[in-house]
Amino acid sequence: MARKTAADKRNRLVEAAAKLFWTKGYAGASLADIATEADVPLGNVYYYFKSKAALARAVADMFVDDVERKLDEIEGTGAPATARLSAILGVMAQGSEDYDKHGCQIAAAIRDFSAFDKDTARRAGEAFEMLERRLQETLVDTGVATDVARRRAERTVTEWQGAIVTAQGTRDADRLHRAFRDMADDLGCLAP
Template sequence: MAKQNEKRDVLIATAAGLFWRQGYTVTSLADIATHSGVPLGNIYYYFKSKAELARGVADIFITETEGMLVEITEADQNPRTRLQLLIEKLAQSLKSRVEHGCPIALGIRDFRHESPEAANRAAEAFSLLIGFIGRELGRSGIRPSTALSIARNALTEWQGGIMLAHGLRDPTVLAESFRRMERLLMVARSRS
């Protein structure tokens, strides 16, 4: 059973990378088979369709986001420090985001037509981030509705920065977005 789960995980990880670098639509199950080393016919043992595989990829987004937030939460109790740690964690992927864009945003967009369930699942990663930022701002004394608005603005800054930096192939654009995101959260925290 462990070997079966291992192959399933390899297929999902391979699909995630290919969907991100090539795009969901142009990536075929044959591409995934070739890059994963799992014979094409065996893919159907684990996934009945590419749309079902997209759901597995969306689950990765959730698992990784939850893991990052748990790590941040366990690292420090101070809401200000937690928000700073979040920005630092997000900034660690600057190079790959400039090169390929945001895998979560691309997944949401690309999965929407063939696998709306996977698109909705991928979008939960953004909801987790917004919820985390909002809660930490709330712990700083900011009203819940204001905290939610600031959290959405921070995520919008990050995603917009990724989009523009990717389009222009300019990492300084995303670095600037992280600084604006940090200022947004600092100003919000200083109001409390």
């Protein structure tokens, strides 16, 4: 059996916290729940994180790092701009099978983290800013004027979040799929 490293335990705690903050809410997810989900003894949680708030900050950092890594991979492909736009929409669509049940993981974190630490909430929100910026840059690569690209990128992220809330509220995942098709049409690319 492979030995569980400290980094592995820390990563499992962050991933478990992200999942439980999403499905139970920040207030509803106890450190004991997170330790159990991560298969880490409860006493070890404090070795990695001094508080639940510190764990929340690690979750916010994970969201930003994950989005940045995925966007950098897309950029690194050297694919045409329209293909990169489709791939960015694909990143946004990841997890969409659960959006109608739990909403957006990042948006839920921003909402919940705002109650105890505005900086942690802002950090999670950087993932949305990064998506908007990369959408804008990629639209400019297709020949769209910078100011138009900025507005279109903002509108895309806003439409995505609105579609998630509406899909969750109506329990109709098809709304989200239709929204992705509309966003793709607006961006001039293929839907994910």
